[in-house]
Amino acid sequence: MTIKKEKNANELKIYVEGRVDTATSKEFEEKAKADLGGVEELILDFSQLNYISSAGLRVLLSLQKIMNKQGSMKIVGANDIVKDIFEVTGFSEILTVE
Amino acid sequence: MKEMTIDAAIENIETVTDFINEELENYNCSMKAQIQIDVAIDELFGNIARYAYSPETGQATVRVEVEESPLSVIITFIDHGKPFDPLSAATPDVTLSAEEREIGGLGIFLVKKSMDLVEYVFEDGHNILKIKKNLE
Numbered sequence: 001m002t003i004k005k006e007k008n009a010n011e012l013k014i015y016v017e018g019r020v021d022t023a024t025s026k027e028f029e030e031k032a033k034a035d036l037g038g039v040e041e042l043i044l045d046f047s048q049l050n051y052i053s054s055a056g057l058r059v060l061l062s063l064q065k066i067m068n069k070q071g072s073m074k075i076v077g078a079n080d081i082v083k084d085i086f087e088v089t090g091f092s093e094i095l096t097v098e
Numbered sequence: 099m100k101e102m103t104i105d106a107a108i109e110n111i112e113t114v115t116d117f118i119n120e121e122l123e124n125y126n127c128s129m130k131a132q133i134q135i136d137v138a139i140d141e142l143f144g145n146i147a148r149y150a151y152s153p154e155t156g157q158a159t160v161r162v163e164v165e166e167s168p169l170s171v172i173i174t175f176i177d178h179g180k181p182f183d184p185l186s187a188a189t190p191d192v193t194l195s196a197e198e199r200e201i202g203g204l205g206i207f208l209v210k211k212s213m214d215l216v217e218y219v220f221e222d223g224h225n226i227l228k229i230k231k232n233l234e
Contacts (some may be wrong), residue, residue, distance in 0.1 A: 022144035023108050051133045053140040054205035064196045081133050082201075088211045089204060090192025 001033045010040040010071070013034030017048035020056030029059040033066070040071030057091060065095060074098055101161035106146045106177060114160050115139050118173060118176055121162045125169060127233050135171065141205035142175050142184075150179025150225065152188040169233040170214070174226060181220045184227065185210075 001024040002017040010029040012035055020028050036042070042063065046052075052060075060075075067073035078086070085090040102117050104110050115136050122132055139160075146158045161174040187203040194200075210216050215230035 009154055019136075022113070022147070023111055031162060051137055052206055053137045053144075054201070055140070056145065057204060058201045059194060061199055068196060084130075085137070085208065087143040088192075089190075089208060090194075093193070093201065094196045 001028065003028065005031070005035060007022050007035060007039075011043065012036065012039040012041070013043040013045060015045045015048065017052055019050050020059070021053045022052070022055045025053075025059050027057035028056065029062065031090075032059070032063055036063075036066060036070075039067075042071070042073040044075045045075070045077050045078070046075055046082060049078065049082055052082055052085060057085075057089060060091065060095060067090075072096070099161060101159055102207045103157050103159045106143070106145045106150055106156055106158040106179070108144065110231060111140055111143050111147065114143050117160065118162055118171075121164070122171065125164065125171075125233055127171075131231055131233055134233055135173070138209045138213060138231075139173070141209050142227060142229070145182075145205065146177045146179065146184060146225075149182065150177045158213045170230055171233060172228060172230045176227075177225050178223050179225065182225055183218045183220070185216060185218050 001019055004015040006013040014032055064073055076098045078097060086095060086097060100121060104113060116138060150156060155180055159176040163172045165172060184206045187206050190203045190207055213229045214232045217228045219226045
């Protein structure tokens with residue numbers, strides 16, 4: 001997994017590449033949360049994300065809860081397999097997936 | 099049939115995944131099925147790594163078999179840690195909002211949804227969890 005971040009004023013964009021799974025979810029969580037102070041719009045770019053397992057879903061839920069309090073969060077570029085995982089788990093109802 | 103026995107540790111999930119994927123490469127496995135299998139390995143081997151022997155460590159055996167007509171792959175995870183039936187976990191309510199959501203049981207729920215068969219037995223001191231995925 002590789003993570004790149006771009007911050008513009010109160011917008012934070014995080015590009016996640018590879019897999020968010022049991023082995024990598026902690027790093028994803030730490031890196032994502034490190035820069036959330038003052039962020040009102042969080043964009044997760046998943047166009048290079050191969051897959052996500054429940055460990056990664058747990059992090060998305062946690063980020064969504066934070067962003068519900070301080071602004072908004074959306075996921076862009078997710079492939080069909082990742083979207084299918086969101087659908088099956090009901091996460092497509094919780095998350096904003098574009 | 100092929101199998102590997104390895105320390106049940108999170109850093110070994112990748113080794114197990116590569117071992118299974120190498121076997122799948124011999125068959126015409128769709129990308130979607132392969133990723134569903136990879137996610138299932140992450141959930142199931144990950145559970146063994148985190149809970150089966152905690153706080154001690156131990157080994158797990160992963161076995162892969164392929165059946166023909168219909169073409170399907172069967173993966174069996176065996177450990178001798180604490181008896182634990184993941185299928186007994188309550189089914190998560192997938193209709194709740196972010197604030198109400200609890201995350202427990204989501205991994206095994208994903209596995210049940212994406213595999214064609216998930217079976218658990220506790221036998222001779224071993225947790226034996228078998229998953230089957232039809233490839234056609």
